[in-house]
Amino acid sequence: MKKRTRHSRKREIPAPAHPHFRSTPLPWHLPKDLQDDPQALSRVETIMQSPGYRQADEDPDFLKRYETRGVRLQIDYLKPELLLEEHRVGHTIVAFGSTRIPEPAAARRRVEKLEQEVAEHPRDKGLARQLEIARRLEAKSRYYEVAREFGRLVGNAGTGPEDCRLILITGGGPGIMEAANRGSYDVGAKSAGLNITLPHEQFPNPYITPELCFRFHYFAIRKMHFLLRAKALVAFPGGFGTLDELFEALTLIQTRKIAPLPVVLVGRSSGGRPWMWTFWWTRE
Structure with a gap:
């Protein structure tokens, strides 16, 4: 008969019982018996429904408190960072521009619709004003195609x-940002979009790679992600948001908070064609 060794005896020690699948429940798996206290179950239900009983990371009211802002800032930064790393995104070309500049066909339809309405209501000053704006946007809609072609080049x-x-990478919205993402989509390349939570509902444009579309709560964290991997910045005609991002980048470059990078401004018109002005900061 084979002699049992110390090693073989150790392997015969049974594994610990499973914490959930058990023949005999643990004391905390069942509520207090109603025969001992008829009110126990209702008290337990009240406790479990209390906000204080919620697990911290599953409690939106707790996470939105003023005191937890530091935690929100961390996870606002961390989630996109981890996902960008998982997809091995090394460098980005950033494109900014107006959300209001539509593609030429849509701009033309808008103008024709308003021209018809103005013809039917010639004294309506509100419609006349809308038509004036629509015509200006139609004139600028050529930049949509420029941004789309630029997206193809990057893609x-x-x-x-x-x-x-x-x-x-863009702000993820409509207009120029849509055009740039669309260009990359045209050639089958991936592109990213950084949306921001606003008072009114915001939809991402349909041409962003789904797993690379993020939504931020804090503008500061969003701006950080725009420039963390940036190798160049291209700004098309836009409004306050575009200017904000542009001057933020220029300030960081001037003060050497980030490595110098080319900044391209698209928008000088000559003979109806868009030109590009490039600013390049060296390390000197």
Whole structure:
């Protein structure tokens, strides 16, 4: 008969019981018996429904408190950072621009619709004002195609659709940002979008790679992600948001808080064609 060794005896020690699948429940798996206290179950239900009983990371009211702002700032930064790393996004080309500049066909339809309404109501000053704005936007709609072509150029910079070493990144909204993301989408390349929570509902444009579309609560964290991997910044005609992002980047470059990078301004018109002005800061 084979002699049992110390090692073989150790392997015969049974594993601990499973914490959930048990023949005999643990004391905390069942509420107090109603025969001992008829009110016990209702008291337990009240306790479990109390906000204080919620697990901290599953309690939105707690996470939205003033005192937890530091935690919100951390996770607002961390989630996009981890996902960008998982997709091996190394560098980005940032494109800013107006959300109000539509593609030319949509701009033309808007003008024609308003022209018809103005013809039917010639004394309506509100309609006349809308038509004036629509015509200005139609004139600027050529920049939609410029931004779309730019998106194609960035998208073709890699070795294929799965190559995320260099991708285009925008604010994720409509207008110029949509056009730039759409250009990358046209050539099968991935691109990112950084949405922001606003008082009114905001929808991402449909051409962003789904797993690279993020929504931020804090503008500061969103701006940080715009520039963390940026190798160039291209600003098309836009409003306050575009100017805010542009001057933020210029200030960081001037004060050497970030490495110098080219900044391209698209928008000088000559003969109806868009030109590009480039500002380049060196390390000197």
